[in-house]
Amino acid sequence: MYIPKKYSESNWEQIEYLIKTYPLATVITTDKTGKIIANHIPFYLKEDGDNYHLIAHIAKANPQLPSLEDNSNVLVIFQSNNTYITPNYYPGKQETHKYVPTWDFASAHIYGSSKIIDDFQFVRDQLNYLTNQQEAKKETDKWKVSDAPENYLNIMQKAITGLQISIESTECKFKFEQGMKENDINGVINGLKNDGKVDLSNLTKETNIRAKSSKQKQ
Template identity: 60%
Template sequence: MYIPKHYLEEDWEQAQYLIEHYPLATVVTSFGEEGIIANHFPLLYKEDKETGKKYLIAHIAKKNHQIPSLQQNDDILVIFQSHNSYISPSYYPTKAETHKFVPTWDFASVHIKGKSRLIDDFDFVRDQLNALTTQQEKGRAEPWKVSEAPEPYLKAMQKAIIGLEIEIDSFSCKYKFEQAMPRKEIDGVIKGLAEDKLPEVSELTKTANERAELKKSKATN
């Protein structure tokens, strides 16, 4: 992924934020005559406290055509992406004076490389289902639980899926939210996005620039 230095996020915490808040990822593999294959799975982050190893886990349909390329594959690419938005030149306050602005598109993304393996184990899959559901139901007044469904029904449904585990080897993370712009223009973008009812991107712009300013302050002190 192309990442200009203004947009580079090297802290794992920011990559983890994208994984947990935008769990639907694109999983890319290459396999024999089929070539490049891509599918979209909701993935859950897990860390082994004893070894420090980081994992992404999921459940996928046993009939999925990507299954063969996910079995013991050491070259997996997983892509997560945040809310994103077109950025109008009209957001920039100085545009009215100089008109020297063009549109852009703001987003955050993390690319993860790792090793995959399939796990056809009832307990692994059930634990993943429970953990993912708990994460996604969090904040609801009455969170739904997997156990609310009849067990015979759950067992029948679970026969059609298999567990997927991806051990994370490396990551590259990009937050492109106006960090190269003067503060006046950044504030204009934050305000413009909020007024256009894009609060998620407005907040991402705000927090990304707060981190950038803190980083710059630490570097000069």
């Protein structure tokens, strides 16, 4: 991934934030012929001592499955919500008009080794972990896997298997106006908020607070 220095994010907490906030990831492998395969799968981040694993379930009928068995060359991409940035957000535009549109987003590339775990309890645990994580965001009426009839769950589980990807390296990019003048950054923050994109407005604000703090420590 191309990452200009000002957009580089090495803080593990920010990578973890992307995984937990936007768990639907793109999983990329190649088959025996070298053909690229990609699927979109929600993951749960599991900590095991000093190691981290991405765990998920995948349909046994998914043609990507063979390429995920004991594969040491897997790429998983997580990405935040993203947005077009209009030049009209920047107060400085009114002075020089030397502004063009851009696109803001955050993305984490996770490189690791995958294995298929066709184990009933592993799959059930993964279903519980991910469901509980997502349902925790609701204030009321939280659903649990155990709310469904056990015989129904058993039938559904027969069609899926477990997937674990051990994280070996990461790279992360947060592109939210770092390097722009403070007045223009604030213009984007307010513009996104006024357009109803509150989550992206907050990401822009928080990213630039971190960038400013990091710069002051240097």
